[in-house]
Amino acid sequence: MTQKLTILDIAKLAGVGKSTVSRVLTNDPKVKPETREKVEQVIRESGYVPSKSAQAMRGGSAKVVGIILSRLDSPSENKAVSGILEVIYQAGYDAVIMESQFSAEKTNEHLAVLQKRNVDGVIVFGFSGCDIQAVESLEHKAVVIAVDTDRVSSVGYDNAGIIELAMNRFIEQDKRQISYVGVDPSDKTTGLMRLNAYKACCEQASIEPRYRTGQLSHESAYQLTDELIHSDTQAIVCASDTLAMGVAKRLQELNRTDIQVSGVGATDLLSFIFPNTFSIDPGYYQAGRASANLLIQQLSGQQTITHLTQQASLQ
Amino acid sequence: MTQKLTILDIAKLAGVGKSTVSRVLTNDPKVKPETREKVEQVIRESGYVPSKSAQAMRGGSAKVVGIILSRLDSPSENKAVSGILEVIYQAGYDAVIMESQFSAEKTNEHLAVLQKRNVDGVIVFGFSGCDIQAVESLEHKAVVIAVDTDRVSSVGYDNAGIIELAMNRFIEQDKRQISYVGVDPSDKTTGLMRLNAYKACCEQASIEPRYRTGQLSHESAYQLTDELIHSDTQAIVCASDTLAMGVAKRLQELNRTDIQVSGVGATDLLSFIFPNTFSIDPGYYQAGRASANLLIQQLSGQQTITHLTQQASLQ
DNA sequence: CTGTTAGCGCTTTCAA
């Protein structure tokens, strides 16, 4: 790391005024090509790196977006973050990422830090019990994922569609005995909404609903399986791949190869290990991209509060 | 987002000079307690947030560390990042995270961006074929994970120890027919080093080595299994949990419940699905913490280039 | 097209 060069050093070295250097940096069109070339050459040779801090302070924009997710090791969230990263990086932004660990308090702390850092915008992954208020005060500078709110833009997963997709697949195969394993309805999205979707599908197809809910873990699903299945059970729709793993594992032990299982998450592992399964992809990656695009458009003033729903697809 | 308040506004509101406000912000001891109290009150009531950009520019440090990982959805890396985040956040730093996607070129681009941002330090996750040179020029402002270099501090995984742990476990159980499934030795760490460790263990225990290497995917391991096993095979050590999944799956199909399988990664899923397995934890999370601690100590000048090796443990 | 001149919000002498 060489000595810190400033715009003034470059100006001197190139024999121009510092504003000309600045113009080159900001791609101002009104610079004579030769002058630009000369300045660029000096910049290249000297290894000068403009200070973002100074630019940020002057221009007001740091070209940074904050991302608050619940856990870095949540496969759904890190897929979405990959999508976000790709888009914002393309647009010249960088990301500062923080983990809320499902704590509303931490989320708010993070939000405060991000604000202090003059981030241009924020993308927040919702979780049950998260306090959306602080985010709402950011208005058009924020986008939330997987959470309901009118005040800021959002990208949601099509929780009903996800389950319908699985149900319809089974119904098309003339299965009628379709059970469901989900998570506790106290979880709004993965819990309640998916369960309700299951019930609605049953209603519509005149299927007798049969379900259990529990924790979001394979063990939980594994244990619920016995309570759930009948001799005539044909398929089990699960609210997530983790649950599907647990269910499929138990079915394997019971030699119930006749029962099909579906999950949510598009883990390739599920169908690799258990042939009798498939998984619905809620579109995490695309949702990430969408939310980032939304945010960037809003930051440039081209877009107002918008609510998107990511479509699911069949793996 | 309310109107941007500056240090001057606070000064006026509190009826003091702006330098006094600055002193309060920087915890300068020479401020009369009453004055400090008054200023703090105004800050609290007005919801004033000092601009990090300005502070960074003035003070030189942005209190940011850059993290370059290969893929956000790599379980090993995101566990490590969680560890990093925890440590640096504690120390008042924030993180800007970028994905190299195993491209040396992208890594260098990212490095340039981070430098432009005046980050205080950088943590880089190595990968085979990564160009460590650019990182090395950062000297004491960088720490690399899982890569060999003398020029900057590093935290490595104990690739040999990981395999030894698994081998010894089997040897203690009086198994002698222990095979190995790994990845191509062109990958230095997960490939070559683990394979060599396997060979060394065999040598030492007078075991006939028997192994195959391929891609880092369950499919690859699944296919290699048939080539590898004999009627008397007792155990298979795998270079990763992903491989172990593939192997265990194939063994299950072949009804070879007599063969034990070990993996690396501490995925709870592996032993949940396949009872005859266990996994070695290379200590990703702790390695993350260690690297962050190293970096922070170096930044504060308390430590020089250091090389750490993360110890593995039995799940 | 280009140089000069003000600041951006903050920290840090330097006097008072």
Place this chain on the structure above:
DNA sequence: TTGAAAGCGCTAACAG
């Protein structure tokens, strides 16, 4: 103990 003033590195009028 405090205020005034001088920049940090950069961008953006404003004149040439």
